[in-house]
Amino acid sequence: MEHERDSSSEDSGQWRSAGERIESLLDASSAGGVVARERAEQLVREVVDLYGAGLERVIGVLRATGNHAVLDELATDDLVASLLLVHGLHPHDVETRVRTALDSVRPYLGSHGGDVELIGVADTVVRLRLTGSCKTCPSSSVTLELAVKDAVQAAAPETTDIEVVGEPAAPKGLISAESLMARVHSVSQVSGSWVAVxxxxxxxxxxxxxxxxxxxxxxxxxxxDDLYAYRDRCPACLNSLAGAVLARRAGGVAGDAILRCPICHAHYDIRSAGAGLDDSSEHLDPLPVLIKDGVLSIAVPAAEAAG
Structure with a gap:
């Protein structure tokens, strides 16, 4: 089983870097002049069109025979789904794919006391409403932005923008939806990156x-089944949390997940954005954990990493 998992991981890495390898080969063909480059590009287009035509026939047969369960299963495979999207053959419409993408980040949003609602998709623009509140560190706006934006773009690359529908003014001390997603319209403005772990x-x-x-x-x-990630620093004593374990608080219910600092013994609720239980003004710094390109990844804000 371990061998099969390693083999699958290697295969995944191969196809995910295929685009870069193709581009490198095209660049190398340029050494033979403009005509050589054009012929190489035409060859790639012919091969892509050939495989696209084959995929179209496969999808057509599955639809004609009512194999919708098979279509849905194919749509969950990263490689197959990406190829279907390239050729405009994905069995799910853009709104369905966006809803599925938002469901994938909803557990993280929930850990911040928030949620996201899809208003609709029109003219390649995704309209969302963020609900609830965000009671974590200032960097959470960047990590939430990364989580929502990346999930939507991966599932629906044909969308061009995300519009956040305004909510009533947030109470003092909370981060409003507008400020939370203020930079979501430009990839270059997202100050952070996903790192595979x-x-x-x-x-x-x-x-x-x-x-x-x-x-x-x-x-x-x-x-x-849920994974949570935080910056390794206790906000109470500023020391590393190395050696900390999860436990149930005295009188707590089954399923409690309380992290106790091994140095100062401060307590934090892992599943509630690292909220401090001894001092409500203190909390751990959460970072989103999602499956990106088939691999568990953590979004690290650039400012945090630099610090």
Missing amino acids: PDLAELGPGEVGGFAVGGLSILAARVG
Whole structure:
């Protein structure tokens, strides 16, 4: 089983870098002059069109025979879904794909006490409404932005913009939807990046582990099937949380996931954006964990990594 997983991971890496390899080969063909480059590009187009025509026939047969379950399963495979999108053959419409993408980030939004609602998609513009509140660090606006924007763009690359529908003015001390997504219209303005951390998959239920991600020390924990990641620093004593474990608070309900600082013994609720239980003004700095390109990844704000 381990061998199969490693083999699958290697295959995934091969096709994900195929575009770069093709571009490199096209650049190399330029050494033979303009005509050689044009012929190489035409060859690529012919091959792409050929495979596209084949995929179109496969999808047509599945639809004609009513194999919708197979179509849905194909749509969940990253490689197949990406090829179907390239050729305009994806079985799900853009709104369905956007809804699925938002469902994938909803657990993280929920850990911040918030949620996202799809208003609709019109003229390649996705209209969203952020609900609830965000009660974490200032960097959370960047990480939320990365999570929502990247999920939507990956599922529906034909969309060109995201518009956030305004909510009533947020109470003092909360981050409004407008400020949360103020930079979502430009990729260059997103101050952060996703870093693949496949080792996160090794964490078992109830386990806590430390990781170095993008120059930043991260503390990650698994509660049931959910993974949570935080900057490895206790806001109470400013020390590393290395050695911390998850426990149930005195009188707490089953399923409690409380992290106790091994130095100052401060307590934080892992599943509620790292909210401080001893001092409500203190909280851990959360970072989103999502599956990006088939690999567990953490979004690290540039400012945090630089610090």
